[in-house]
Amino acid sequence: MANNSGKKWWKEAVVYQIWPRSFQDSNGDGVGDIPGITSRLPYLADLGINVIWLSPVFASPNDDMGYDISDYRAIMPEFGTMEDFDQMLETAHSLGIKILMDLVVNHSSDEHEWFEQARSSRDNKYRDYYIWRDSSGVDAEGKPLPPNNWGSEFGGPAWEYDETTDQWYLHMFSRKQPDLNWENPAVRQEIFEIVRFWLDKGVDGFRLDAINIISKPEGLPDDPSVVPGKHSSSIPFVIAKGTKVHEWMHELNMETFDKYDCMTVGEMSATGPEEAVRFSGFDTDELHMIFHFEHMGLDSDPATGMGKWSYKPYQLTEMKEILNTWQTKLDGRAWGSLYWNNHDQPRLVSRFGSDAPEYRELSGKMLATVLHGMQGTPYIYQGEEIGMTNVQFPAISDYKDLDSINFYTDMVEDHQTMSPDEAMSLIYAKGRDNARTPVQWSAEENAGFSSATPWIGLNPNYRQINAAEATGRADSLWHYYQKLISLRRDELQDLLVYGSFLPLDAEDAQVYAYERHGEGGKLLVLANFTDQELERSYQALGQGQVELLLSNYADQEELADQGLTLRPYEARIYKIS
Numbered sequence: 001m002a003n004n005s006g007k008k009w010w011k012e013a014v015v016y017q018i019w020p021r022s023f024q025d026s027n028g029d030g031v032g033d034i035p036g037i038t039s040r041l042p043y044l045a046d047l048g049i050n051v052i053w054l055s056p057v058f059a060s061p062n063d064d065m066g067y068d069i070s071d072y073r074a075i076m077p078e079f080g081t082m083e084d085f086d087q088m089l090e091t092a093h094s095l096g097i098k099i100l101m102d103l104v105v106n107h108s109s110d111e112h113e114w115f116e117q118a119r120s121s122r123d124n125k126y127r128d129y130y131i132w133r134d135s136s137g138v139d140a141e142g143k144p145l146p147p148n149n150w151g152s153e154f155g156g157p158a159w160e161y162d163e164t165t166d167q168w169y170l171h172m173f174s175r176k177q178p179d180l181n182w183e184n185p186a187v188r189q190e191i192f193e194i195v196r197f198w199l200d201k202g203v204d205g206f207r208l209d210a211i212n213i214i215s216k217p218e219g220l221p222d223d224p225s226v227v228p229g230k231h232s233s234s235i236p237f238v239i240a241k242g243t244k245v246h247e248w249m250h251e252l253n254m255e256t257f258d259k260y261d262c263m264t265v266g267e268m269s270a271t272g273p274e275e276a277v278r279f280s281g282f283d284t285d286e287l288h289m290i291f292h293f294e295h296m297g298l299d300s301d302p303a304t305g306m307g308k309w310s311y312k313p314y315q316l317t318e319m320k321e322i323l324n325t326w327q328t329k330l331d332g333r334a335w336g337s338l339y340w341n342n343h344d345q346p347r348l349v350s351r352f353g354s355d356a357p358e359y360r361e362l363s364g365k366m367l368a369t370v371l372h373g374m375q376g377t378p379y380i381y382q383g384e385e386i387g388m389t390n391v392q393f394p395a396i397s398d399y400k401d402l403d404s405i406n407f408y409t410d411m412v413e414d415h416q417t418m419s420p421d422e423a424m425s426l427i428y429a430k431g432r433d434n435a436r437t438p439v440q441w442s443a444e445e446n447a448g449f450s451s452a453t454p455w456i457g458l459n460p461n462y463r464q465i466n467a468a469e470a471t472g473r474a475d476s477l478w479h480y481y482q483k484l485i486s487l488r489r490d491e492l493q494d495l496l497v498y499g500s501f502l503p504l505d506a507e508d509a510q511v512y513a514y515e516r517h518g519e520g521g522k523l524l525v526l527a528n529f530t531d532q533e534l535e536r537s538y539q540a541l542g543q544g545q546v547e548l549l550l551s552n553y554a555d556q557e558e559l560a561d562q563g564l565t566l567r568p569y570e571a572r573i574y575k576i577s
């Protein structure tokens, strides 16, 4: 039985997520690639991160930008070769950076050899690698009806009819992402071999894509939450009702991860802290940590029934409630992962801070302070460290993300339930391409990303917001991240990494304040989420020796006993001993 309660390298890590298509192009085709990543590793080493989570680099027809894999042991030719990969891994290791791969095994691509075989006939040996069912009947026109009412994540039914064999296959995501049948032991063996293949190559772990939906509810019953025409996804239903996920996670871990010194993090939407402890508790043999999504739903309006495709301003008190609950429930029981954004989410400053020029960096620093001050392993998404913002392309035809395109087609073209402007404004707020515009390296043509026109438009603000500018200026957001990362490494480790968490003033709707307690004293973290000046006082400031470790303003007031004034988006970390 594992005992993960002590010190571990993956608890002390700071992870940087790379989404390769938009990171760095090396060969002038407008598409980011592996040699491009290798060339930027010194930049990442300089920032101080020590683990990379690499979004998929495997062979893929790119229906869902690499999350639809057609060969788990091959590199996508657009990204380079296996030699390029080996070179990147070696260079990363020589710089003290580990690499996590993205394990996408809830589904494969429909262009994977297994699926091509499976769909060829009902008695093919690979048929049972996927989930096939008969029609539930026929409609008035005699057309076959799907086996149940499940909705896919990207709109429309979760079933696709296959004429050749007169059955339907299940796809919780796009129709080019058929779900693998984990009930079949041969499928699990294949997956174990793939994992071992990469671990034997020397990679340092995995981020497991959509891993809590691998077990489907017994008998595949209808999902009572599906509302026709509402773009309803049945993923939460599958998560709530699947029964075997822990059994299979345990098996996967014992057959693969457990035999290596590697790190694992599972992507788990619709999952609360108690369930997280079942997956990643210190004495379970499943995963090291999970990504939960509770704070990602704060700016959606449940009343619309539209999930992420709705908008309401988030409330700080709600954010605190969620994050504080995770901090306190996991403390001493399981390890958490900390993130504000990734390749599926809007840009951080635009979403939870302010992307107005005067506040963009200040609010970015403030948000970074809140996250990196918490217990858990922090993740930085490419471009976050320079404060990249959301983008607003003029037309839907400028967008590449199938989720956004399907949403627009469904709402505007097929059902006229939204005006084009309404749909575009939701895509501006929530669309995944916000995170997928090329990394802004410099003010040069194509932002230093490529010598050619990039595969997706650049954010036009790259002439002001770019890495060359940020690394060259001592008070930039980039340097602030560097400082936050280095704080975790030094003598503060016991407090900042391992210290326990104490929330303060839950009802304060403007300031996020909390303490960390550990050997050697405590930390007080303060963050003003508004553009107002605020007066506050904190007991801890009146106890013992108070030292300001970090702040996002250059000058500091003298502390007047326990009281202080927090300027717009001001953040501070005090050490009290």
Ligand code: GLC
Pocket (backbone or CB within 6 Å): 064, 067, 068, 104, 173, 209, 210, 267, 343, 344
């Ligand atoms: C995960 C990925 C997302 C992808 C989906 C299907 O949520 O992060 O990008 O579309 O799984 O693989």
Ligand code: CA
Pocket (backbone or CB within 6 Å): 025, 026, 027, 028, 029, 030, 031, 032, 033, 078
């Ligand atoms: Ca390229």
